[in-house]
Amino acid sequence: MSTKNGSGKYGSGGKDQSGLSRRDFFKAGAAAGVGAAALGAPAVVRAQGAVSPTDGITWDYEVDVLVLGGGCMGLPSAIRARDLGNDVMLIDQNFDLGGKMLHSGSQTSLGGGDPLQLRDLAGESDPEGFITVPPLHTAEELTEDPDHLFRDMTDWSIVDNAGQAPYRYNERELHRAWADNCFATRNFLLENYVRYSRISGTHGNGGMTRARRASAFLMLGDKTDIKAGTVTQEDAGIRNTSNSHFAPRVMGDASSVVGPGAVNNGAAMARGLEFSAREKGVKIMLNRHMDEIYREGQFSGRVVGVQASYTPRIPPGSSEPLQSYYQQGNIDETRETIYIRARKAVIVATGGHVGNPQFRSMFYPAMREPAWGPSAAALIGEHAADASGIIAGMRVGANLAGMQQNLSYGATAHVRPRLATRDAYTDMYPGHPTFPFRGSTGFAANANTFEHFIAVNQVGKRFFNDMDLMRGNAAGTQFPGGTNVPVRGTEIVQADWRNSSRDHIRGMYNRYAGLDAALQINEGSQPPDFLPGPLWAIFDEGAVERAELTLTFPWVADNGYFFSADTLEELQSMINTGHKYQRVPMTHLAETVARWNGFVDAGEDADFGRGPDAPMHKIEQPKFYAAAIVIVWHDSYGGLRINGKCQVVDMEGQPIPGLYAGAEASGGGNQHGLGRGVVHAYIAGTNANEEPVS
Numbered sequence: 001m002s003t004k005n006g007s008g009k010y011g012s013g014g015k016d017q018s019g020l021s022r023r024d025f026f027k028a029g030a031a032a033g034v035g036a037a038a039l040g041a042p043a044v045v046r047a048q049g050a051v052s053p054t055d056g057i058t059w060d061y062e063v064d065v066l067v068l069g070g071g072c073m074g075l076p077s078a079i080r081a082r083d084l085g086n087d088v089m090l091i092d093q094n095f096d097l098g099g100k101m102l103h104s105g106s107q108t109s110l111g112g113g114d115p116l117q118l119r120d121l122a123g124e125s126d127p128e129g130f131i132t133v134p135p136l137h138t139a140e141e142l143t144e145d146p147d148h149l150f151r152d153m154t155d156w157s158i159v160d161n162a163g164q165a166p167y168r169y170n171e172r173e174l175h176r177a178w179a180d181n182c183f184a185t186r187n188f189l190l191e192n193y194v195r196y197s198r199i200s201g202t203h204g205n206g207g208m209t210r211a212r213r214a215s216a217f218l219m220l221g222d223k224t225d226i227k228a229g230t231v232t233q234e235d236a237g238i239r240n241t242s243n244s245h246f247a248p249r250v251m252g253d254a255s256s257v258v259g260p261g262a263v264n265n266g267a268a269m270a271r272g273l274e275f276s277a278r279e280k281g282v283k284i285m286l287n288r289h290m291d292e293i294y295r296e297g298q299f300s301g302r303v304v305g306v307q308a309s310y311t312p313r314i315p316p317g318s319s320e321p322l323q324s325y326y327q328q329g330n331i332d333e334t335r336e337t338i339y340i341r342a343r344k345a346v347i348v349a350t351g352g353h354v355g356n357p358q359f360r361s362m363f364y365p366a367m368r369e370p371a372w373g374p375s376a377a378a379l380i381g382e383h384a385a386d387a388s389g390i391i392a393g394m395r396v397g398a399n400l401a402g403m404q405q406n407l408s409y410g411a412t413a414h415v416r417p418r419l420a421t422r423d424a425y426t427d428m429y430p431g432h433p434t435f436p437f438r439g440s441t442g443f444a445a446n447a448n449t450f451e452h453f454i455a456v457n458q459v460g461k462r463f464f465n466d467m468d469l470m471r472g473n474a475a476g477t478q479f480p481g482g483t484n485v486p487v488r489g490t491e492i493v494q495a496d497w498r499n500s501s502r503d504h505i506r507g508m509y510n511r512y513a514g515l516d517a518a519l520q521i522n523e524g525s526q527p528p529d530f531l532p533g534p535l536w537a538i539f540d541e542g543a544v545e546r547a548e549l550t551l552t553f554p555w556v557a558d559n560g561y562f563f564s565a566d567t568l569e570e571l572q573s574m575i576n577t578g579h580k581y582q583r584v585p586m587t588h589l590a591e592t593v594a595r596w597n598g599f600v601d602a603g604e605d606a607d608f609g610r611g612p613d614a615p616m617h618k619i620e621q622p623k624f625y626a627a628a629i630v631i632v633w634h635d636s637y638g639g640l641r642i643n644g645k646c647q648v649v650d651m652e653g654q655p656i657p658g659l660y661a662g663a664e665a666s667g668g669g670n671q672h673g674l675g676r677g678v679v680h681a682y683i684a685g686t687n688a689n690e691e692p693v694s
């Protein structure tokens with residue numbers, strides 16, 4: 001029997017930095033379609049027949065509602081449960097709150113006649129008078145009700161420019177509840193220090209026929225003060241120079257959607273919610289990773305609590321664990337393993353599975369490749385997005401939903417145009433405490449920059465038209481009407497067969513398959529997994545001059561993602577020995593460059609079709625350079641199956657008493673990020689309050 005005094009699942013010194021191993025994963029039986037009854041025995045408390053898994057546990061803490069994870073789902077659900085009078089504790093494996101939400105753009109698409117749509121329809125400003133720009137949409141584009149929103153989110157007819165259908169697979173009950181709760185959720189966010197801009201289009205599967213998106217903003221001012229709605233320029237970040245602890249990414253110019261002096265991104269949303277949670281008395285325990293959820297019986301009875309381990313984050317070159325930005329309400333707890341009881345409910349808000357190569361490779365087996373990490377990896381750390389909430393739910397009998405929907409969101413996995421950093425989805429400058437985990441900001445390269453590079457795989461061979469590699473799905477998801485925002489007016493007719501007619505799809509299909517080519521088995525792929533390996537952009541001094549590249553810190557660093565050498569042979573050997581995921585020599589690099597130079601002389605790329613329309617340049621002038629090209633798995637879709645109350649349901653469709661989930665830990669909805677998560681949070685926090693006290 002586990003006890004609180006045991007050494008813990010991850011031994012002394014915190015959780016194993018490698019995260020869940022493949023063996024752990026399969027021990028947990030977390031393969032798609034495997035029933036809970038077939039799952040393995042992850043802890044000694046399992047498979048004891050009539051013995052309750054909780055027998056022998058001494059609970060270290062006891063609260064009404066326990067929230068696992070403090071990001072987009074966790075913070076608002078904790079606040080909501082607290083607002084309703086509960087004793088609430090929130091634990092997070094990271095040293096700071098906010099999760100990916102803190103890193104995000106804060107674009108939040110709700111709708112159904114939500115308070116912002118009504119505000120903009122009336123032509124009003126916000127209560128503080130910060131918004132000075134007029135509404136950006138017509139009345140027709142802003143007018144709708146929850147029925148209309150629900151139909152949008154389940155519209156069978158919408159097919160994107162990759163030929164994928166984002167809405168038809170959405171869970172009906174869940175989206176009915178989502179549409180019905182958008183109004184209350186937007187109000188709730190506004191009441192908890194999230195200030196939203198004008199509505200401006202929509203984004204990422206937020207429904208096609210109405211404008212629903214707003215971003216969270218603060219006003220530049222003399223001090224950073226959430227109550228007053230201000231942030232200093234230093235805290236907002238200085239582009240191309242520095243970030244702050246407050247905002248891990250430089251806050252953007254929001255003058256076009258708010259007015260002069262406004263800046264926006266996830267920091268305005270996450271820090272506002274965090275401030276509110278702390279002010280309202282939510283108990284917060286950081287550096288604390290939930291490992292196991294306990295029910296009265298293994299697959300029966302109420303959920304009663306969790307086991308959690310200590311996961312401090314110590315940056316490279318330091319011996320000091322990182323500290324959170326705000327401290328009020330933090331519980332200082334450093335024991336290896338503790339047990340926390342929840343009298344009413346446990347809310348799984350642990351995010352998704354993008355950081356777990358075994359889990360995510362259920363959807364695309366080549367993505368078992370460990371070289372590719374989650375977006376925001378440095379900020380959220382090795383143990384975020386490790387599917388731990390989903391796996392813990394499965395271990396107590398939860399069903400899964402929407403597992404295929406990873407494949408119908410364009411930006412799920414894609415090749416990023418930011419090179420020479422492990423965190424290729426975004427920039428981040430020195431100044432945020434997690435910068436050392438990435439080491440470099442990386443430099444931006446678009447398809448045009450790739451005119452000067454060739455892209456090679458782990459054996460040093462080209463694998464695709466280098467110019468097209470950066471296009472992929474990231475070029476923008478075009479829906480009927482030709483944009484990724486609702487077309488002006490309401491040109492898309494809901495459920496009209498023309499939206500998915502063969503002629504329409506033929507006309508708009510524009511997906512480049514560079515991602516798939518990059519993930520193809522190559523000569524360096526070894527059994528059993530046949531991993532495709534890392535990718536590199538190779539170029540020379542001539543490219544640096546022509547493309548005006550700045551190859552100094554913080555854009556690049558000596559962190560294994562960027563190398564330079566006088567010869568190609570030297571470059572090859574540096575990559576081979578210097579990178580943690582580099583498993584094979586780039587055997588063919590010199591030969592590939594010689595072949596490429598021959599194509600340049602001939603004026604035609606016989607292998608991948610680059611030609612006069614895509615200028616070609618020889619790679620011949622020392623120094624020679626290699627910059628890592630990174631594939632990012634951005635969001636995940638698919639996870640714990642939840643009903644309209646955000647209760648986790650079992651294989652028979654029955655709610656597991658006392659267990660709730662939402663956002664990326666849950667499945668059944670293909671909507672991007674925050675819009676999905678905040679409404680789940682509101683619903684879960686509300687319903688957790690209704691649970692009987694046990």
Ligand SMILES: Cc1cc2nc3c(=O)[nH]c(=O)nc-3n(C[C@H](O)[C@H](O)[C@H](O)COP(=O)(O)OP(=O)(O)OC[C@H]3O[C@@H](n4cnc5c(N)ncnc54)[C@H](O)[C@@H]3O)c2cc1C
Nearest residue numbers: 069071072073093099100104105107290351663664673674
């Ligand atoms: C750069 C970037 C930009 C984005 N921009 C947008 C945008 O503009 N609009 C949009 O809609 N979406 C955006 N997203 C996506 C959005 O941020 C996420 O989809 C959303 O935050 C997911 O919410 P979540 O609560 O599931 O996960 P998160 O917000 O990541 O929160 C999960 C939390 O759980 C913690 N955790 C994980 N496992 C455990 C565990 N076992 N025990 C304890 N704690 C745990 C993590 O540390 C984290 O704090 C963006 C994401 C990124 C990275």
